[in-house]
Amino acid sequence: MLKYRNDYEKVAMGLLSFAPALKKIDRLQAELQWYQNSDARQLLLWKDVNQDFSGIVGVELRPHFVVIRLIALTPAVRNNDQTNTILDELQDMYPEQRIMGTLETTGIVAKWEASHE
Numbered sequence: 001m002l003k004y005r006n007d008y009e010k011v012a013m014g015l016l017s018f019a020p021a022l023k024k025i026d027r028l029q030a031e032l033q034w035y036q037n038s039d040a041r042q043l044l045l046w047k048d049v050n051q052d053f054s055g056i057v058g059v060e061l062r063p064h065f066v067v068i069r070l071i072a073l074t075p076a077v078r079n080n081d082q083t084n085t086i087l088d089e090l091q092d093m094y095p096e097q098r099i100m101g102t103l104e105t106t107g108i109v110a111k112w113e114a115s116h117e
Contacts, residue, residue, distance in 0.1 A: 001057070001089050004035065004043035012043055015056035018072040031058075041069075044093075046086050048077050055086055065098040066090065068105045080111060087112040 004012055013028055022028045035041045035058060046055035054077045058070040068090075073082060087109070091099055101109035 001044040001046050001086070001093065004045060008045060011053050012045060012056060015045065015053065015072055015074070016070075018074060019070050022072075044090070046073075046089070048082070055082065057086060057090065059090070061094075062097070065100045066094050068099065068101050068109060071105060071108060080115075083108055084112050084115055 002008070009032070012032060016022050016028050016031060022031055032043070035043045040061050042059050042061065044057045044059065045053050046057065048054040055071065055073040057068065060067040060069055068087075071083060071086065073086075087099060099109055099112070101107070
C-alpha cells in the first residue's frame with residue numbers, strides 16, 4: 001500500500017468515487033482535504049496483483065488502534081478476499097495496533113477478524 005501524495009490526487013479521487021457517500025465532486029474534494037488536514041489521518045492506495053491501483057483505504061491512527069474510516073474498491077476487485085488482503089496488509093503496516101472500524105466499517109472488520117479465527 002502506498003500513502004497518499006499530491007501526485008496521486010486524480011487516482012485517489014477516482015477510487016474515492018466508488019464510496020457510496022462520495023458521489024458528488026464537492027463531497028469528494030472535502031473528504032480528500034479532511035485527510036490532508038491531520039497527520040493522524042491517512043489515505044492509503046492499494047494495488048492489485050497486476051499492480052493497478054484498485055482500492056483506497058482511509059484510516060485514523062490512534063496510539064493503540066487504527067480506525068478504518070472507509071474502504072473503496074473498483075468493481076473488478078470488490079470482494080471479501082481483496083478486502084481481507086487489504087486489511088492483512090494494513091495490519092502488517094501497523095503490527096502493534098488493533099484494526100477497528102467505524103459504524104460504517106465495523107462489519108468489514110468483523111468479517112476479516114472472523115476469517116483469522
